[in-house]
Amino acid sequence: MSVTSTVDTMASPIPDREVTAQRLLKTSAKHSYDPAVEVDWDAPLAPDRYFLDPRRSSLYGTALWDRTSEEQRIALTKHELASFYNMGIWFETILMQMLIRHVYDRPKGSAHARYAYTEIGDECRHSVMFSRAAEKFGGSDYNPGWLVNHLGRLLKTTSTNTLTFGGAIYVEEILDALQREQMADESLQPIVQKVSWIHVVEEARHIRYAREELQRQWPRLGPLGRAYSRFVLALSVYFSTTRLIDPQVYAAVGLDVDEAVAAAAANPHWRQTKQWAARKVVDFFTELGLIRGPWKFLWRRAGVM
Ligand SMILES: [Fe+2]
Ligand SMILES: [Fe+2]
Secondary structure, three states: OOOEEOOOOOOOOEEOHHHHHHHHHHHHHHOOOOHHHHOOOOOOOOOOOOOOOHHHOOOOOOHHHHHOOHHHHHHHHHHHHHHHHHHHHHHHHHHHHHHHHHHHOOOOOOHHHHHHHHHHHHHHHHHHHHHHHHHHOOOOOOOOOHHHHHHHHHHHHHOOHHHHHHHHHHHHHHHHHHHHHHHHOOOOOHHHHHHHHHHHHHHHHHHHHHHHHHHHHHHHOOHHHHHHHHHHHHHHHHHHHHOOOOOHHHHHOOOOHHHHHHHHHOOHHHHHHHHHHHHHHHHHHHHHOOOOHHHHHHHHHOOOO
């Protein structure tokens, strides 16, 4: 087996699958965390601390924001974060099934398969952690909505290698950007910093695994496979990004849902936040050739380009 293989669409060589997986297994053995033990679930929430940097709220800077009280703003960031966490659980559930399908036909004695099982274990713990945190924030019921839930079902049942890892990188990179900021922000709720830190540490491995696998798989696709992947990925990006915040979040803090949804959709600050969170993954996909052709408008409509 060769140690490196080169892909014509990317300048740097991609390490061998087994070499990467062995490294990731070693790091997993040293740096894996059990949120049931690591997070102080009984600590009370601080009444005067934000859950998200207010600049990252979907309503920050709007006329509606100016009319809200400090208390309402804090509550809004709490519910927005609960919505992010529920979207995280939704996507991790999709990812776990996609990884199970990925590993089904692969040699079970390989480090690549063992790492896939390890990652599924990480995602199980993350979903339990997000679920407990969302419950603590009073926002357990947020969900992606009927349509997106069913589209997710279709994706997790039919995804190919490229879509499995392309979808994984997209959601993981967006959450990673937001959580890297949250874990370092000492003004936020301590529980938010802790949850973010655990997720950032473990997701760094997932992103590496997915990026390299995508770089290996993408060049093997023919024109039809590429066109199909670009289309389904653009759809996944559009629906997952526009549903990051369940509109019921606004009702929970006493705002008019229609007015708040319209304000967020037109909010340049919110658009900037989404573009900032997606910048790395958009650059990576653009370089690889995944964002091209007629479906690019969905990336723009999602507000990430
Ligand atoms: Fe995760
Ligand atoms: Fe992950």
